[in-house]
Amino acid sequence: MDASGPSIFRRDGRLVCCFSGGRPMNLNDMQRLLTALVDAHIFRAVDAELPVVLHRMAAQPDPLLWWLTALVSYQYGRGHTCLLISQLCEQPQVVLSIGSDDLWRLSERNQERWQQALGLLEPNAIHQALDSLWVQRDGSGDQAPLTWVNNRIYLTRLYRAEALVKAAVQVRLPFQAIPQSTLQPLIDVAFPEAEQARNRQEVHWQSLACALAVQRRFCIITGGPGTGKTTTVVRLLAVLLQARDSQLRIALAAPTGKAAARLTESIRDKISELPCAWQEDIPTDVVTLHKLLGARPHRRGFRYHQRNPLPADVVVIDEASMIDVEMMAALMAALPAHGQLILLGDKDQLASVEAGSVLGDFCAGAEQGGYNSDTLTHITPYATASLQPYHGDGSAYNQATVMLRVSHRFDASSGIGQLAKAVNHGADYSDLFSQFSDIDWLQGEAVEQFQALVVSGYRDYLELVQRGPQDNDDVHLQLWAKAVLKQHRAFQVLVALRQGDWGVTGLNQRIADWLYGAKLIPTTQGWYAGRPVLVRRNNYGLKLMNGDIGMTLVDPNSGRLRVAFEQPDGSIKWILPSRLADVETVFALTVHKSQGSEFKHAVLALPERMNPVLTRELIYTGITRASQKFTLLTPEPQVFAEAVQTQVLRSSGL
Numbered sequence: 001m002d003a004s005g006p007s008i009f010r011r012d013g014r015l016v017c018c019f020s021g022g023r024p025m026n027l028n029d030m031q032r033l034l035t036a037l038v039d040a041h042i043f044r045a046v047d048a049e050l051p052v053v054l055h056r057m058a059a060q061p062d063p064l065l066w067w068l069t070a071l072v073s074y075q076y077g078r079g080h081t082c083l084l085i086s087q088l089c090e091q092p093q094v095v096l097s098i099g100s101d102d103l104w105r106l107s108e109r110n111q112e113r114w115q116q117a118l119g120l121l122e123p124n125a126i127h128q129a130l131d132s133l134w135v136q137r138d139g140s141g142d143q144a145p146l147t148w149v150n151n152r153i154y155l156t157r158l159y160r161a162e163a164l165v166k167a168a169v170q171v172r173l174p175f176q177a178i179p180q181s182t183l184q185p186l187i188d189v190a191f192p193e194a195e196q197a198r199n200r201q202e203v204h205w206q207s208l209a210c211a212l213a214v215q216r217r218f219c220i221i222t223g224g225p226g227t228g229k230t231t232t233v234v235r236l237l238a239v240l241l242q243a244r245d246s247q248l249r250i251a252l253a254a255p256t257g258k259a260a261a262r263l264t265e266s267i268r269d270k271i272s273e274l275p276c277a278w279q280e281d282i283p284t285d286v287v288t289l290h291k292l293l294g295a296r297p298h299r300r301g302f303r304y305h306q307r308n309p310l311p312a313d314v315v316v317i318d319e320a321s322m323i324d325v326e327m328m329a330a331l332m333a334a335l336p337a338h339g340q341l342i343l344l345g346d347k348d349q350l351a352s353v354e355a356g357s358v359l360g361d362f363c364a365g366a367e368q369g370g371y372n373s374d375t376l377t378h379i380t381p382y383a384t385a386s387l388q389p390y391h392g393d394g395s396a397y398n399q400a401t402v403m404l405r406v407s408h409r410f411d412a413s414s415g416i417g418q419l420a421k422a423v424n425h426g427a428d429y430s431d432l433f434s435q436f437s438d439i440d441w442l443q444g445e446a447v448e449q450f451q452a453l454v455v456s457g458y459r460d461y462l463e464l465v466q467r468g469p470q471d472n473d474d475v476h477l478q479l480w481a482k483a484v485l486k487q488h489r490a491f492q493v494l495v496a497l498r499q500g501d502w503g504v505t506g507l508n509q510r511i512a513d514w515l516y517g518a519k520l521i522p523t524t525q526g527w528y529a530g531r532p533v534l535v536r537r538n539n540y541g542l543k544l545m546n547g548d549i550g551m552t553l554v555d556p557n558s559g560r561l562r563v564a565f566e567q568p569d570g571s572i573k574w575i576l577p578s579r580l581a582d583v584e585t586v587f588a589l590t591v592h593k594s595q596g597s598e599f600k601h602a603v604l605a606l607p608e609r610m611n612p613v614l615t616r617e618l619i620y621t622g623i624t625r626a627s628q629k630f631t632l633l634t635p636e637p638q639v640f641a642e643a644v645q646t647q648v649l650r651s652s653g654l
């Protein structure tokens with residue numbers, strides 16, 4: 001802090017801070033400040049509660065220690081796995097993303113306390129405060145709830161998770177080379193297009209990913225939408241089975257039920273493109289990550305862990321960007337010692353809701369390759385062009401990562417692809433909307449067109465709902481429900497926020513009113529035919545997962561409403577509305593919940609005012625949910641520009 005800042009000293013063994021002429025900050029002041037921050041909805045209740053609980057277990061009356069403890073918890077709530085001490089001291093308001101917009105809700109006295117508390121943030125004082133029973137150094141102990149490592153303070157369980165992930169990757173890095181005489185012919189069969197890339201002297205990243213993945217027990221295949229992650233993994237599994245052992249036990253999983261269902265469908269399609277003799281050993285059943293690890297209702301921890309590892313030799317996880325650090329640690333812990341892990345995902349998508357941005361951290365620098373000499377020795381023989389431009393001294397994770405770079409879904413004529421790319425690089429996108437017909441931007445007054453767009457977007461599935469099944473037997477009921485759910489996936493309104501006119505709640509209500517006005521739904525209240533619902537919490541009893549989407553339909557036999565959910569195996573599960581407690585209407589879906597889904601036409605509606613949730617990653621994720629048409633809706637166009645310039649930066653030690 002500068003010379004005009006506060007003086008900090010110890011009094012009666014306590015650290016106190018004093019502004020010239022002001023009162024020192026004591027524990028009482030700190031407690032009041034923490035309570036006020038909770039009351040002002042800046043902190044979560046648990047952030048202020050944590051030091052209180054720890055104090056009960058081991059009294060530590062140091063206001064700075066309380067402050068740091070609350071801040072570590074607050075940052076965890078915002079997705080950071082740790083608190084970086086130097087950054088906190090240099091730019092506390094930036095690190096904490098708390099500005100005058102938030103602080104005006106505090107009383108004058110508490111604003112003063114806030115300033116005093118910021119004044120406490122000085123490296124030496126912090127180091128002294130961390131010399132405490134609540135804190136362990138360098139992860140050496142096992143008991144203290146906080147861990148201090150170099151410049152970082154963690155909640156100890158997150159430190160442990162991160163350390164476990166790092167160690168598990170490290171042990172899996174050594175190559176398990178396959179003779180080139182065995183591997184090359186298999187790769188040639190699996191990736192026939194690689195030959196054309198060789199003729200053009202271009203790197204064929206898919207076949208290179210295969211060469212790397214089959215020779216390492218840990219591999220990440222990242223790439224934007226349609227770059228062939230699933231295609232590559234199906235082919236590389238076939239190569240692996242041929243090269244190593246056709247009896248390898250392969251497990252496939254994804255973080256959500258929707259993503260699992262989508263991957264199941266996609267894998268089935270892709271297997272049929274393989275040579276017949278290779279098809280039968282590849283599994284097609286994709287489960288959720290929770291199911292894979294054996295989540296148990298009402299119990300912490302999973303059935304599979306270090307002492308009871310998964311019965312699998314190879315584990316493939318799709319949509320890995322959604323996995324938080326604790327889940328990744330649970331997954332790594334459950335891998336058998338010889339187990340091979342392949343992660344697929346788009347590094348540029350939104351990070352997990354919970355703490356950490358594991359895939360993003362793993363993939364930092366992936367664009368440059370960063371392959372060291374050892375990695376190059378093992379993969380160069382399979383490269384279709386020189387890998388010299390990708391030579392470097394990248395991280396350990398870079399050595400295990402291949403980034404696919406060519407989108408086969410969006411070519412140069414696709415506005416969705418161009419827009420996603422421009423947003424991702426923070427580049428100018430303004431001309432794109434006039435150049436491409438598959439992207440639209442409704443701004444300001446054009447928002448009036450939104451109603452017409454939404455009614456026509458949802459009309460097709462609602463007419464199918466009204467039409468009913470062709471026959472009333474089970475087979476036709478299933479066919480009908482599947483057709484309705486499929487049609488429902490053709491169009492989706494996406495939003496950034498939960499609350500407000502342009503959030504889930506406001507828009508759901510408005511859209512329901514419009515659809516009712518168009519006579520497409522019979523009412524807007526309670527349960528009704530055509531009401532799409534989103535499951536908000538895992539329900540193990542009903543085997544429904546957070547994020548699953550179901551459709552309310554009238555059973556023509558009983559006249560009663562039932563909700564149809566499509567299972568990963570393609571069958572329909574019918575559930576009575578009365579059994580569904582934690583669901584909400586989903587005419588508008590948050591971008592967060594849309595991860596792992598794809599819609600022919602996605603409409604992204606942004607709010608009128610900037611909000612910390614609005615980031616480049618959110619916009620990119622929203623755009624890439626659309627496969628054929630993307631519409632952006634901004635009552636206030638500037639919000640889009642600002643969001644594109646705002647990037648998510650999460651602190652972690654990975």
Ligand SMILES: Nc1ncnc2c1ncn2[C@@H]1O[C@H](COP(=O)(O)OP(=O)(O)OP(=O)(O)O)[C@@H](O)[C@H]1O
Nearest residue numbers: 193223224225226227228229230231232266408409
């Ligand atoms: N090398 C290739 N040549 C031609 N087409 C390809 C190639 N690789 C993939 N494709 C096609 O591109 C489309 C997208 O592939 P795929 O589903 O594997 O991509 P993805 O990265 O898994 O997509 P996403 O995760 O966005 O759904 C598919 O239609 C696939 O058949």
